[in-house]
Amino acid sequence: MPPAVRRLLIVHHTTSPTLQELFEAVRSGATTDEVEGVETVTRAALRATAVDVLECDAVILGTPANIGYMSGALKHFFDTVYYPCLEETRRLPYGLYVHGNNDTGGAVRAVESIAAGLGWERAHLPVTVTGTVSKDDLTACWELGATVAATISPV
Template identity: 75%
Template sequence: MSRLLIVHHTVSPVTHELFDQVLKGATTDEIEDVEVVTEPALGATAADLLAADGLIMGTTANIGYMSGALKHFLDTVYYPCLAETRRLPYGLYVHGDNDTTGAVRAVESIAASLGWERAAKPVTVTGRPGKADLEACWDLGATVAAGL
């Protein structure tokens, strides 16, 4: 059985709403033999990542960057997981009030330096999420999970 790790920073109702949709997509009945594990970004560890076959990260965009919580996770796992997680498929969703560009760029830069492979286009949401945003989050979860 494959394992999908979802590391998230859900401090607002909007980011929680996006997380819920990602989780629903990843756990849809059509996807078999994938265990989905969720961890808050401040609690996720290198051991969690090393046990995973795929990863989805969720963050807010804060002052043009990813959340400090997600950055802490990436700092924590970088060296312990550098060699062992090459080619790890990953996905990303980001919520910001007005711009998500810097947060996406930062996460993708770190993921590239770890040798991870983007499994789906990042989902970026500014302001209140609409129906299409929520569907994109569902699709992100389903796509990454199904790819395992």
């Protein structure tokens, strides 16, 4: 009997061409042929629901750093899923990527604080990008997607 397919959810707030590049690199890594048995589902942060989280085996979060914090859209996502998912998703592996023009520290701290409150477990160090995206940044995002997907691969 073949192993069950696992689901990776990418929740993102993509507001610029820069964030689109990072999102595409993460999705490319998550869907690489090198990782088997993982279905990748993407949801905009304003459309992602508690059901999406309850049906996934890992999540990757993507956000801009806005005024030293995560985007309002990602905060809204957390506000809507926190209590419905609190008990059911403990130990859920997660990853994070953040883009900011100046600083990403506040956004990373905020997301990690909420993820800790949910009992989620970081599967990869956050990928933070400040300013213009480099080839190394895109590689880091690809590796984030591939690593989180490999973490839940049943194969």
